[in-house]
Amino acid sequence: MRLRDGREVVLREAVPADVSCIVRLYAELSPESFRSRFYSSRPAPPVVARLARIDVAPGAVCLVAAMASEPGRLAAEARYIPNAEDAGELAITVLDDFQGLGLGRHMLSALLARAASAGLARLSAVVSLSNGPMLHLLTRHGWVLTEPADESLVVRVELSATGGMPGWPRAVAGRRILVERRGWFEDSRVTALLAGGNDVRQCAGPDLRSGRACPLVEAGRCRLAEDADRIVALLPGGDEGCMAVAEAHRRLWPGKLAQPPSPS
Numbered sequence: 001m002r003l004r005d006g007r008e009v010v011l012r013e014a015v016p017a018d019v020s021c022i023v024r025l026y027a028e029l030s031p032e033s034f035r036s037r038f039y040s041s042r043p044a045p046p047v048v049a050r051l052a053r054i055d056v057a058p059g060a061v062c063l064v065a066a067m068a069s070e071p072g073r074l075a076a077e078a079r080y081i082p083n084a085e086d087a088g089e090l091a092i093t094v095l096d097d098f099q100g101l102g103l104g105r106h107m108l109s110a111l112l113a114r115a116a117s118a119g120l121a122r123l124s125a126v127v128s129l130s131n132g133p134m135l136h137l138l139t140r141h142g143w144v145l146t147e148p149a150d151e152s153l154v155v156r157v158e159l160s161a162t163g164g165m166p167g168w169p170r171a172v173a174g175r176r177i178l179v180e181r182r183g184w185f186e187d188s189r190v191t192a193l194l195a196g197g198n199d200v201r202q203c204a205g206p207d208l209r210s211g212r213a214c215p216l217v218e219a220g221r222c223r224l225a226e227d228a229d230r231i232v233a234l235l236p237g238g239d240e241g242c243m244a245v246a247e248a249h250r251r252l253w254p255g256k257l258a259q260p261p262s263p264s
Contacts, residue, residue, distance in 0.1 A: 003101040008068035009075050011110055014054050018064055018074070022052035025074040030096045036131040037093050039154070057081050059088075061114050065103060078107040080114075086121045086170060087158075092134070104137050112141075115161040122166040124158040129184055139212055142166065144224060145202040148186035155184055158201075160223070164215045165203070167223035174198040177258075178224050180205055180245065181234035189234070201228075206241035217244045225249065230258040 002008050014022070026034065026048050034042050038051065054062040062079040066072075075098040080088040090111055094104050115123050127134050129149055138157055142165040147156035160166040168176050174197040179190060182204045186194075193200050201224055206214040216222035225231060231249055235242035249257060 001106060003098070003103060005101055007098075007101075009065040009098075009103065010068055010071070011063060011065050011106065013114075014062035014064045014077070014079075016054070018062075019049075019052050019054060021066075021072060021074045022054070022062075022064070022077055023049055025077055025093060025095060026052060028095060029093070033093075033096050033099075036128060036134065037091065039128065039152075054079070059118065061111070061118070063107060063110055063114065065098075065107060076103050076107050078111045080111055080120075080123050082120065083124075084169065086119065088115060088120050088123050090115075090123045090125050090159075092137070099133060104133065105140070108137060108141075112159065112161045120161050122158050122169075123161055124156055126154055126156050129153040129155065139204075139207075142215055145184070145204070148190065148202070149184045164219070165222050165224050168199070168201070168227050172199045175229040176227060177201070177230045177232060178203060178228040179232045179234060180242075181232075182236070189232070193232070205235045205239075205245055214241060214245055216248050217241065220248075225253060225256075228256060231256045232258050 001011060031042065054060065059082040060079065062077065064074050065076040067075050076094040078090065078092045080090040082088040092104055092107050112123060124146065125138060127138065130153065138159065141159045143157045143159050144166055145155060146158050149155050158166045177193050177198045177200045179193065179200055179202045181202055190200060190202065203224060206212055206217065216225060231253065233246055233249065235245065237243065
């Protein structure tokens with residue numbers, strides 16, 4: 001594929017011979033990019049070599065983007081590791097000089113398509129709130145917040161591998177509570193729901209500024225809302241897109257709308 005600056009890369013599935021190239025890719029990352037990807041400063045070379053392995057678990061998939069002008073060098077790498085029967089965890093690495101050219105978007109799309117072909121329904125990503133490019137990349141897809149920011153300012157978001165919003169896990173211990181709310185951090189209302197043994201997913205609703213649409217409004221379909229036991233609506237009331245979401249809920253699932261716990 002040709003990138004925005006005219007350079008070309010070849011996107012393909014990684015093979016064992018690529019491991020040394022992945023090691024080089026990690027070594028060429030700036031300290032900031034390495035920390036954004038691995039949440040630590042650069043470790044000793046043997047540790048980097050272990051991080052570059054592609055045979056880390058059964059069903060793991062790794063894609064690479066090789067530079068067309070220098071096939072032995074990689075511009076990017078993307079991978080997922082299955083962590084449930086129908087889900088996996090993803091990670092994407094793009095060399096600094098290739099960031100901002102649309103390569104991450106192509107890598108993510110290819111990774112989601114590969115996951116779907118393998119029978120996975122959802123892929124999650126652990127992301128630092130300081131990693132603006134990765135957050136922007138993920139939020140262009142239908143995503144849901146499954147773990148709010150912790151003391152390390154790291155969140156977990158989940159994407160659908162098949163388009164639209166991701167559904168719920170097959171095995172859920174408590175009630176499925178969809179909280180429609182903006183914000184990366186857990187507040188007292190979400191804390192109360194979690195303390196009650198519920199499985200909570202948070203959706204930030206539509207946001208025209210970031211290009212995030214609402215599949216319920218756009219296509220009339222939202223797996224999260226359809227299969228939720230309760231919907232707690234906390235989106236801004238004066239936002240046109242959020243008002244359309246609220247109206248769709250009242251029309252389709254009035255019995256699911258729940259009064260949120262009062263903030264403490």
